[in-house]
Amino acid sequence: MKTKDRIVAAALQLFNEQGEANVTTNHIAAHLGISPGNLYYHFRNKNDIIHRIFQQYAEHLRKSFTPVTGPASASPAVWFHYLDAIFYVMWEFRFFYANLNDILHRDPELHKKYLAVQRELAVNLQALLRELNAQQVLAIPDQEIEPLTQTLKMVVSFWVSYQSAQSLDPRISQAVLYEGVARVLLLLKPYFHPEKGAELAKLSEHYQALARTPSDPFHK
Amino acid sequence: MKTKDRIVAAALQLFNEQGEANVTTNHIAAHLGISPGNLYYHFRNKNDIIHRIFQQYAEHLRKSFTPVTGPASASPAVWFHYLDAIFYVMWEFRFFYANLNDILHRDPELHKKYLAVQRELAVNLQALLRELNAQQVLAIPDQEIEPLTQTLKMVVSFWVSYQSAQSLDPRISQAVLYEGVARVLLLLKPYFHPEKGAELAKLSEHYQALARTPSDPFHK
Amino acid sequence: MKTKDRIVAAALQLFNEQGEANVTTNHIAAHLGISPGNLYYHFRNKNDIIHRIFQQYAEHLRKSFTPVTGPASASPAVWFHYLDAIFYVMWEFRFFYANLNDILHRDPELHKKYLAVQRELAVNLQALLRELNAQQVLAIPDQEIEPLTQTLKMVVSFWVSYQSAQSLDPRISQAVLYEGVARVLLLLKPYFHPEKGAELAKLSEHYQALARTPSDPFHK
Amino acid sequence: MKTKDRIVAAALQLFNEQGEANVTTNHIAAHLGISPGNLYYHFRNKNDIIHRIFQQYAEHLRKSFTPVTGPASASPAVWFHYLDAIFYVMWEFRFFYANLNDILHRDPELHKKYLAVQRELAVNLQALLRELNAQQVLAIPDQEIEPLTQTLKMVVSFWVSYQSAQSLDPRISQAVLYEGVARVLLLLKPYFHPEKGAELAKLSEHYQALARTPSDPFHK
DNA sequence: CATGAATGAGTCTTCATTCAT
DNA sequence: GATGAATGAAGACTCATTCAT
Numbered sequence: 046m047k048t049k050d051r052i053v054a055a056a057l058q059l060f061n062e063q064g065e066a067n068v069t070t071n072h073i074a075a076h077l078g079i080s081p082g083n084l085y086y087h088f089r090n091k092n093d094i095i096h097r098i099f100q101q102y103a104e105h106l107r108k109s110f111t112p113v114t115g116p117a118s119a120s121p122a123v124w125f126h127y128l129d130a131i132f133y134v135m136w137e138f139r140f141f142y143a144n145l146n147d148i149l150h151r152d153p154e155l156h157k158k159y160l161a162v163q164r165e166l167a168v169n170l171q172a173l174l175r176e177l178n179a180q181q182v183l184a185i186p187d188q189e190i191e192p193l194t195q196t197l198k199m200v201v202s203f204w205v206s207y208q209s210a211q212s213l214d215p216r217i218s219q220a221v222l223y224e225g226v227a228r229v230l231l232l233l234k235p236y237f238h239p240e241k242g243a244e245l246a247k248l249s250e251h252y253q254a255l256a257r258t259p260s261d262p263f264h265k
Numbered sequence: 266m267k268t269k270d271r272i273v274a275a276a277l278q279l280f281n282e283q284g285e286a287n288v289t290t291n292h293i294a295a296h297l298g299i300s301p302g303n304l305y306y307h308f309r310n311k312n313d314i315i316h317r318i319f320q321q322y323a324e325h326l327r328k329s330f331t332p333v334t335g336p337a338s339a340s341p342a343v344w345f346h347y348l349d350a351i352f353y354v355m356w357e358f359r360f361f362y363a364n365l366n367d368i369l370h371r372d373p374e375l376h377k378k379y380l381a382v383q384r385e386l387a388v389n390l391q392a393l394l395r396e397l398n399a400q401q402v403l404a405i406p407d408q409e410i411e412p413l414t415q416t417l418k419m420v421v422s423f424w425v426s427y428q429s430a431q432s433l434d435p436r437i438s439q440a441v442l443y444e445g446v447a448r449v450l451l452l453l454k455p456y457f458h459p460e461k462g463a464e465l466a467k468l469s470e471h472y473q474a475l476a477r478t479p480s481d482p483f484h485k
Numbered sequence: 486m487k488t489k490d491r492i493v494a495a496a497l498q499l500f501n502e503q504g505e506a507n508v509t510t511n512h513i514a515a516h517l518g519i520s521p522g523n524l525y526y527h528f529r530n531k532n533d534i535i536h537r538i539f540q541q542y543a544e545h546l547r548k549s550f551t552p553v554t555g556p557a558s559a560s561p562a563v564w565f566h567y568l569d570a571i572f573y574v575m576w577e578f579r580f581f582y583a584n585l586n587d588i589l590h591r592d593p594e595l596h597k598k599y600l601a602v603q604r605e606l607a608v609n610l611q612a613l614l615r616e617l618n619a620q621q622v623l624a625i626p627d628q629e630i631e632p633l634t635q636t637l638k639m640v641v642s643f644w645v646s647y648q649s650a651q652s653l654d655p656r657i658s659q660a661v662l663y664e665g666v667a668r669v670l671l672l673l674k675p676y677f678h679p680e681k682g683a684e685l686a687k688l689s690e691h692y693q694a695l696a697r698t699p700s701d702p703f704h705k
Numbered sequence: 706m707k708t709k710d711r712i713v714a715a716a717l718q719l720f721n722e723q724g725e726a727n728v729t730t731n732h733i734a735a736h737l738g739i740s741p742g743n744l745y746y747h748f749r750n751k752n753d754i755i756h757r758i759f760q761q762y763a764e765h766l767r768k769s770f771t772p773v774t775g776p777a778s779a780s781p782a783v784w785f786h787y788l789d790a791i792f793y794v795m796w797e798f799r800f801f802y803a804n805l806n807d808i809l810h811r812d813p814e815l816h817k818k819y820l821a822v823q824r825e826l827a828v829n830l831q832a833l834l835r836e837l838n839a840q841q842v843l844a845i846p847d848q849e850i851e852p853l854t855q856t857l858k859m860v861v862s863f864w865v866s867y868q869s870a871q872s873l874d875p876r877i878s879q880a881v882l883y884e885g886v887a888r889v890l891l892l893l894k895p896y897f898h899p900e901k902g903a904e905l906a907k908l909s910e911h912y913q914a915l916a917r918t919p920s921d922p923f924h925k
Numbered sequence: 926c927a928t929g930a931a932t933g934a935g936t937c938t939t940c941a942t943t944c945a946t
Numbered sequence: 947g948a949t950g951a952a953t954g955a956a957g958a959c960t961c962a963t964t965c966a967t
Contacts, residue, residue, distance in 0.1 A: 048951075064367050066286050069936060080953045085938065087951085143366050145430045147284050156433055163431070192451055200416060203423045210365045211383070213376055231412055235455030268926080289961055300928045305963065307926090488930075504807050506726055509957060520932045525959060527930085583806050585870045587724050596873055603871070632891055640856060643863045650805045651823070653816055671852055675895030708947080729940055740949045745942065747947090928967080936960075943953075 049087045051077055053101070056094045060140035065095070065148065092152055099155060102138045103162045109134055112169045112176075124173060125248055128229055131201060132222045139205040163198075170194045185236045193232075200229060223255035269307045271297055273321065276314045280360035285315070285368065312372055319375060322358045323382045329354055332389045332396075344393060345468055348449055351421055352442045359425045383418075390414045405456045413452075420449060443475035489527045491517055493541070496534045500580035505535070505588065532592055539595060542578045543602050549574055552609045552616075561622055561681070564613060565688055568669055571641060572662045579645040603638075610634045625676045633672075640669060663695035709747045711737055713761065716754045720800035725755070725808065752812055759815060762798045763822045769794055772829045774836060784833065785908055788889055791861060792882045799865045823858075830854045845896045853892075860889060883915035 046054070055077050059068040070091050074084045088094050109130035113123060141148065149156040171194050177183040178190075185193060204225040208217050230249045237245050266274070275296050279288040290311050294304045308314050329350035333343060361368065369376040391414050397403040398410075405413060424445040428437050450469045457465050486494070495517050499508040510531050514524045528534050549570035557563055581588065589596040611634050617623040618630075625633060644665040648657050670689045677685050706714070715736050719728040730751050734744045748754050769790035777783050801808065809816040831854050837843040838850075845853060864885040868877050890909045897905050 064370075066367060070938080071936075081937085082939080082954065083952050086953095089938095091937075144364060146363050146426060146435065147286060149430055150284075150435050153433060156430075160431070160433075189451065192448055196420060196448060196452065199420060199423060199427050202427070203419060206366060207419050207422070210369055210376075211380070213373060213380075215366065215370050228412055228416060231409065232416065232452075290963080291961070301963085302929065302965080303927045309963095311962070504810075506807060510959080511957075521958090522933065522960080523931050526932095529959095531958070584804060586803050586866060586875065587726060589870055590724075590875050593873060596870075600871070600873075629891065632888060636860060636888060636892065639863060639867050640859060642867070643859060646806060647859050647862070650809055650816075651820070653813060653820075655806065655810050668852060668856060671849065672856065672892075730942080731940070741942085742944080742950065743948045746949095749942095751941065930965090930967105932962100932964075934961100937958095939957075940955100941953100944949105944951090946949080946951105 048077075048079065048083065052079075052084055052087055053094060053097050057098050057101075057138070057140070060098070061138075065140050065144055070094075092155075095148065095152070096155060098138070099141070099158060102134065102141060103158070105134045105137065106131070106162065106166065110166065110169055112172050122248065124177070125226065125230070125252075128201075128226050132204070132225050135201060135205050135225075136222055139209070142202050143206045143209075145202075166198065167194055170197065181238050182241055183233065183236045184238055193236075197229060197232060200232065201225070204228070218259075220256045220258055223252045223258075227252040227256055268297075268299065268303065272299075272304055272307055273314060273317050277318050277321075277358070277360070280318070281358075285360050285364055290314075312375070315368065315372070316375055316378075318358070319361070319378060322354065322361060323378070325354045325357065326351070326382065326386065330386065330389055332392050342468065344397070345446070345450070348421075348446050352424070352445050355421060355425050355445075356442055359429075362422050363426050363429075365422075386418065387411075387414055390417065401458055402461055403453065403456045404458055413456075417449060417452060420452065421445070424448070438479075440476045440478055443472045443478075447472040447476055488517075488519065488523065492519075492524055492527055493534060493537050497538050497541075497578070497580070500538075501578075505580050505584055510534075532595075535588065535592070536595060538578070539581070539598060542574065542581060543598070545574045545577065546571070546602065546606065550606065550609055552612050561617070561684060561688065564617070565666065565670070565692075568641075568666050572644070572665050575641060575645050575665075576662055579649075582642050583646045583649075585642075606638065607634055610637065621678055622681055623673065623676045624678055633676075637669060637672060640672065641665070644668070659700040660696045660698055663692045663698075667692040667696055708737075708739065708743065712739075712744055712747055713754060713757050717758050717761075717798070717800070720758070721798075725800050725804055730754075752815070755808065755812070756815060756818075758798070759801070759818060762794065762801060763818070765794045765797065766791070766822065766826065770826065770829055772832050772836075774832075782908065784837070785886070785890070785912075788861075788886050792864070792885050795861060795865050795885075796882055799869075802862050803866050803869075805862075826858065827851075827854055830857065841898050842901050843893065843896045844898055853896075857889060857892060860892065861885070864888070879920040880916045880918055883912050883918075887912040887916055 052073060056068070056073050059073060059076060070084055071081050073094075074081045077084075088097070110127055135142065149159055171190055174183060174185055174190050174194065178185055205217065205222070208221045208225075209215050227249060230245065230252065234245060234249075272293060276288070276293050279293060279296060290304055291301050293314075294301045308317070330347055355362065369379055391410055394403060394405055394410050394414065398405055425437065425442070428441045428445075429435050447469060450465065450472065454465060454469075492513060496508070496513050499513060499516060510524055511521050513534075514521045517524075528537070550567055553563060553567075575582065589599055611630055614623060614625055614630050614634065618625055645657065645662075648661045648665075649655050667689060670685065670692065674685060674689075712733060716728070716733050719733060719736060730744055731741050733754075734741045748757070770787055773783060773787075795802065809819055831850055834843060834845055834850050834854065838845055865877065865882070868881045868885075869875050887909060890905065890912065894905060894909075
């Protein structure tokens with residue numbers, strides 16, 4: 046792995062573990078055993094590193110949530126697979142949502158990129174819900190689709206942060222991530238077509254089981 | 266107002282406006298026209314101020330969400346009045362949720378207090394939902410009550426933060442707060458008893474109207 | 486002497502001795518035996534110190550060159566006394582002209598103040614020359630007054646810098662300053678009224694004698 | 706042009722435009738599209754580059770100011786042509802006089818070269834003035850020749866620097882250079898033989914006209 | 926109660942220079 | 947000749963905190 050990539054990886058790891066504000070460029074360099082000058086050879090400043098991380102975040106997110114249309118979209122399982130992946134992205138970049146406003150309001154350029162990604166996500170998510178409506182999987186009143194997508198996004202975005210605050214140990218387990226998926230299913234549950242109830246129950250049970258499985262805690 | 270209280274008030278205001286990390290003890294003192302030494306006469310350190318603010322936060326929250334039982338609880342309007350108040354508390358102490366993990370994991374003592382308050386809140390909120398179930402206002406399956414309270418807490422807690430990130434201007438308007446209340450109502454909507462639908466619709470419309478009302482933006 | 490003044494004095498001394506670019510805020514603090522933080526308690530930044538020094542420079546200059554009109558102005562000796570003083574100011578603030586452009590173009594606000602002082606000086610100097618013209622001491626053609634003042638200013642301003650470059654030892658002696666005064670007299674010599682020649686010669690000889698007197702070198 | 710020469714040319718340009726202290730070796734390399742390592746293949750260090758620039762400066766100066774004796778020296782026009790050229794050299798290497806002391810006192814070897822060039826110049830200039838004295842063009846008292854050459858050198862050397870400081874825009878126009886020549890003529894004017902007055906006036910007018918001609922500003 | 930000068934470790938960043946390839 | 951990654955000492959500046967008065 047090239048030094049530039051190692052810097053990004055180390056920064057991401059340390060940001061997630063200790064919070065972006067508590068990780069200095071010197072920490073990152075020391076963690077990698079390189080000189081601070083070398084870090085600044087590859088990046089103009091700390092913000093530049095965050096931009097690069099955000100780029101990775103956005104790519105991961107797009108990959109995890111490319112709306113699949115057509116026959117495949119018939120199965121809710123497909124969609125929830127995506128949810129699964131998205132939660133993982135949220136976990137991988139949890140430092141970002143832990144200080145969302147600090148990071149964004151300090152850097153308008155990044156903020157614009159963030160808003161663009163959010164808009165794209167919202168559009169895709171709404172399209173997905175409409176598709177599921179059309180396929181008679183869900184039955185969401187039209188005027189509720191938009192607020193519901195917002196709520197879903199909020200729960201997904203802040204789940205890790207919120208759960209991390211719920212115990213003195215900042216580390217959360219993988220089980221907690223699955224619990225987050227189950228929570229999203231629960232939010233959608235009232236909108237499922239009656240005859241799809243069994244299907245949903247199965248999915249839901251799957252995630253609740255995973256949530257009950259003891260697992261090594263991720264480091265915060 | 267005593268100096269000690271003025272310090273707390275100024276700190277809260279500045280934390281909310283500029284983020285806790287960006288407000289130094291010297292800023293607070295300068296804002297009040299007092300010396301840094303004086304500030305440290307009243308508080309051992311910055312964290313001590315945050316403790317005091319948290320205490321206020323907890324008190325406000327308790328006042329806003331004392332579970333009312335008995336005849337008054339019949340009317341959902343009463344409860345939603347509380348919701349209204351809670352959102353205002355979230356607004357008043359928005360800096361806290363904007364950096365929840367940083368603030369808590371830096372100070373285990375504060376973290377314990379936070380967890381205690383959260384537990385209390387969760388208990389009260391669940392009691393409230395059960396009461397509304399009993400009064401045939403809501404019909405929430407028993408095993409969904411706990412996850413639903415968590416989701417409600419999340420939406421309430423992070424609403425301000427999340428909305429502030431949705432535009433380049435960190436300030437949000439009062440309308441956005443009302444929108445948050447409407448969002449909570451929407452989360453509960455699927456669980457309302459059919460014959461209470463009209464009542465809910467009225468409440469909901471009330472908040473949506475307020476959310477549509479243009480208003481001066483609060484300064485974030 | 487207050488710390489704030491000691492900082493200004495130390496900065497001026499070190500700037501003069503080593504060049505402004507080679508003197509860091511840490512050097513200044515260490516030289517005074519104070520912490521860097523203390524220095525920044527008194528001044529927002531290095532430029533702020535330079536501003537304060539410039540203020541002193543401007544005050545010294547005004548004091549040294551208040552145009553005396555009326556009977557006293559009759560004697561050229563009075564005026565050359567001023568020149569004497571001005572050269573001393575140039576010596577006291579020699580770091581400034583040693584890096585004139587760097588310092589000014591880095592700080593437009595300071596540049597404006599500099600230009601204002603320069604204009605004032607030019608006006609006063611021209612008034613002085615006209616007065617001496619009127620008193621039949623000098624006989625400068627009108628259209629040459631302005632360029633002559635400029636040349637005088639240049640010689641006065643850069644004399645120290647130029648002389649410091651003329652030997653490997655950056656320190657210059659007081660004698661060199663007197664030589665500068667003599668040089669200015671020489672510039673004016675062609676414009677003296679014939680019958681004032683003796684007077685001039687006497688003055689000139691005075692300074693040349695001083696210039697010949699061995700003296701401890703100032704530390705550059 | 707060889708890389709080595711391109712480095713010198715780029716360094717000179719950037720030094721002049723931005724000041725020697727503000728131009729890093731990396732800037733120079735980047736400006737040329739070469740690697741810093743390559744720059745250090747050709748030059749041991751930054752000072753080495755300055756040495757090479759100084760060498761060019763000295764050559765230009767010698768070329769511009771080779772004292773022409775014999776019949777050609779009869780015409781003052783010839784000499785002022787040289788002055789013209791010298792001012793251009795001062796312009797071409799203006800960064801050097803803008804930080805004269807910093808550059809020289811940091812590098813004794815360079816300083817020695819500088820002093821040698823200066824001595825040579827002084828000798829030549831004095832020879833020139835004596836020649837013009839002999840040809841009855843000028844009539845400078847013997848003991849004033851040496852101080853006058855010094856003053857001339859000062860005005861020539863610092864003219865660009867001084868003028869650049871006289872406005873907020875560091876760039877100066879070609880007109881300002883011609884003004885400098887006119888200023889030198891003015892310094893000599895009192896020493897011109899009466900019957901050469903017309904000749905001088907013509908020359909002087911020539912330069913003043915050029916100085917009045919609007920021209921694109923050079924980039925400082 | 927209050928002042929305000931002082932501390933010092935720490936932050937981000939720069940840059941001349943080196944060196945393996 | 948040339949690359950470009952790497953070094954590390956140094957610079958300007960910050961800030962929670964202390965303490966003599």
